[in-house]
Amino acid sequence: MSHRRRCIVRRDAVLNLAITRKGAFATTAPNLFVWITDVSALGTGWVPASQWNP
Numbered sequence: 001m002s003h004r005r006r007c008i009v010r011r012d013a014v015l016n017l018a019i020t021r022k023g024a025f026a027t028t029a030p031n032l033f034v035w036i037t038d039v040s041a042l043g044t045g046w047v048p049a050s051q052w053n054p
Contacts, residue, residue, distance in 0.1 A: 019032070032050040037043040 021028075021030075030051055031048060033046045034049040035043055035046050
């Protein structure tokens with residue numbers, strides 16, 4: 001009988017950015033999308049990260 005162990009390693013990073021919208025972008029939809037890639041080159045695809053009111 002074999003026993004399997006699972007090891008889950010989780011490393012979270014928080015990135016705070018100050019974003020200023022200028023020109024034509026200042027009046028467009030206020031959505032921010034990000035694409036995150038890990039060290040194995042696995043990506044999330046474009047996911048919504050934030051929304052704000054102009």
